[in-house]
Amino acid sequence: MISGETTLDVRRRLPGVPAHVGIIMDGNGRWAAMRGLPRIEGHRRGLEALRGTVRAAIDFGLDYLTVYSFSMENWNRPIEEVADLMGLLKRFIRNDLGELHKSGVKVKVIGGRTDLKPDIRALLDEAEDLTRSNTRLTLIVAFNYGSRQEIAAAARALAEEVAAGRLKPSEINETLLSQRLDTAGVPDPDLIIRTSGEKRLSNFLMWQAAYSEFVFLPMHWPDFDRHAFETALAEFSARERRFGRVTAQGQNGKTKKI
Template sequence: MPRHVAIIMDGNGRWAKARLLPRVAGHKQGVEAVKRTVRAAGDLGLEALTLYAFSSENWRRPAAEIADLMGLLRRFIKSEIEEITREGVKLRIIGDYRKLEPDLVALLDDAVAKTASNSRLTLAIALNYGSQDELLRATRRLMREARAGEIDPDALDDAAFEKRLDTDGLPRLDLLIRTSGEQRLSNFLLWQAAYAELVFTDALWPDFDRAHLAAAIETFGQRERRYGGL
């Protein structure tokens, strides 16, 4: 059983296009898939679930679509925070999310604070996240600490570097799922996925449900993880 599962939620636009609907309709159904998946993750006993919600590259999308996505995020936090709290879900935000609109940042910070004592499942939402940016931010932090004499560069190891990553405190990533049939990481958790098992499913994200998550976990259970050994 994996402790930590991450998902690249892909296919909202194609789901909508196949139904001759605007892209925002796909994003709305994607939010419903998030709700289903969070409930399923808790029921299945995962310790952590990380969802790739908005990448640092997504700013290249049309302004109207970005506004729709941010509006859906606001509504999700406002409407689901009480349910998240009741279900024992602890919310984490990873990525450079403080560059979002100030009211949205305040809403996210409040939600994180409200759920800080929960322990059934940690839900990490990646917002304005790019793994290369995360690695650069961690490196800059280490360089500042080294210049200040707070750390010896020769003593730096994997564990010390990971403490400077956005995912510090989360279990090591075991399984990374990408929906919609695409087979690439798209700048997501590059360091963390070094030895994660990868599962690619043809299901579009709005159609993703407990059965898809359970099937991916079953596939994970059939893999032999050697970490470079025999």
């Protein structure tokens, strides 16, 4: 290690570390059921796993970490469970926001807010406002989020600009639509991890994940730890990302993308 250099600095220079990782934190309820515990205990343990994951993301040198915390479809869960989840969100922001800010984490929340209760909206705004200038890691929390709804809203925004005469239909392209998504200005995820053994996106970053690598882990989210994170990153670094191109063998024996 170079004198005066931190572990974080060294990790940022290591090859193969993705800039942006998305995580579908799945399996809290099943983790609890397997142990004869109430579902809320699974969510509490899942929150502990999230805390450790954020710390690990900082150490690994990630620039962005996006976590799927609450989908629009989750409102269909039992009222008591939704209330418990809202309570955990409040406690997380009240108890962890100061530490996140101190660690240089910028919090960004994506998803609908207009139909949320005022106290929830205020907490989300507070988290973003306090950490807005931080640069060590951007933690993107997908809350009350659905990718189909996000894409539909972006398309609607473009349609309104066309109707107002500010945009021609022929001018609409991928870049313009991307700029109207909740993740505007954020690079697409290089890697998406899903726990619990399920192998689907479940309405998470469907536009942004067009060329993401996927790692599906058999463990439930409360069991996700630093070692599991390292395992997923190692699998990612071993893959070759071609983005639709092919790999040819060069004369010097090295591979090149064409």
